[in-house]
Each structure stands twice: as C-alpha cells, then as structure tokens.
Amino acid sequence: MSNATALSALLRLFRAQAFLDARLNPELNSVHGLGLNELLLLMQLAHAPLHRLRRVDLAQRLHTSQSTITRMCLPLEKSGFVKREADPRDARVGYVVLSKTGLTRVEEAEKTLKRKAADVFRDRWDSDEIATLSELLGRFTAALPGDIP
Known part of the structure; x- marks a missing residue:
C-alpha cells in the first residue's frame, strides 16, 4: 500500500465521519435531546458493568480527555441521565x-440510531457489503477500548 492510498483512505474516513455527524445529530437532538457524542x-455506560465507568475509562473509550468527559457530563447530569458516584x-x-x-433514553435513542443506520446504507450497499464494512472497521479498531457489541 502506498502512502497516497493510505492518505486517501484516511481522508475518506474523516469525510464519512462528517457526513454521519450531519445525518445523525439533527434527529438525535430534536427527538432525544442528545448529540451523537x-x-x-451514554451507550458506553449502558454496556458497562453496573452501568458505571470511571471518567478516565470513559475518556479512553471515547478517545478524548477527562476534562472533555467532565464537560459532557454536566448537562447530562442536569437532565438526570447520569450521576456522580464516589468510590467508597x-x-x-x-x-x-x-x-x-x-438507560431509558439510551434504549430509545439506539432505536433511532438503528433506523438511521439503515437509512444511511440503504441506497449505497447491500447487506453483505455492510457486513464487510463492519468487519473491516472492526479490525481497524480492534485494539481500542470500548467496542459496543
């Protein structure tokens, strides 16, 4: 693989991310009051043991800083979606x-996300191609923490 091919793949991933943000965020915000991030x-917490994680673990799973996690959690706390808990x-x-x-909000929003995922891929690829894409992206991110099944 050449450096140009690798760069092209990387740039297309960035472009795909921007496309997905633009397609998913408006409905998630208007229907569920949540942005994709x-x-x-919340999905990381929903799939964690006891529905809880340390801030440092959330930061690793979401590939961001602990201070970003703190800023993200403030409005979620005010909305009653999360709470803080000290380790005894x-x-x-x-x-x-x-x-x-x-948890209820996550379950509702995941239904919307599944429907939107089907909409995003419906006119582009068939089921086998989507499965292949999922498998390839899974290999790409296999060593990263926080994969949601």
Whole structure:
C-alpha cells in the first residue's frame, strides 16, 4: 500500500465521519435531546458493568480527555441521565453512573440510531457489503477500548 492510498483512505474516513455527524445529530437532538457524542457516552455506560465507568475509562473509550468527559457530563447530569458516584474505598476515584432515566433514553435513542443506520446504507450497499464494512472497521479498531457489541 502506498502512502497516497493510505492518505486517501484516511481522508475518506474523516469525510464519512462528517457526513454521519450531519445525518445523525439533527434527529438525535430534536427527538432525544442528545448529540451523537453524548449518546456514545451514554451507550458506553449502558454496556458497562453496573452501568458505571470511571471518567478516565470513559475518556479512553471515547478517545478524548477527562476534562472533555467532565464537560459532557454536566448537562447530562442536569437532565438526570447520569450521576456522580464516589468510590467508597478511594475518594480520589469518581464514577459516572447511568441513571434509570438515562438507560431509558439510551434504549430509545439506539432505536433511532438503528433506523438511521439503515437509512444511511440503504441506497449505497447491500447487506453483505455492510457486513464487510463492519468487519473491516472492526479490525481497524480492534485494539481500542470500548467496542459496543
């Protein structure tokens, strides 16, 4: 593979990300009051043991900083989707915990996301091609924490 081919693939991934943000964010915001990044954060919690993760773990899974996680969690706390929980054994450790309201919102938003995913791919590829894309992207991100099944 040449450097030009690798660059082309990378640029197309960035372009695809921008396309997906533009297609998904408006409906997620208007219907569920969540942006895609907030939904991804809530989905990480929904799939975590006890529906809770340390901020550092959320930051690793979402490939961002702990301060960004803190900023993202503030409006989610005000909306009642998450809460803070201290570790009883270590006061330095804090958890972000998904509330029952947050879990309900995630379940509702995931339904919208599944429908939108079908819409995004429907006119471009058949089921086998989508499965191949999923498998290739899975290999690309296999070593990263936070894969959601």
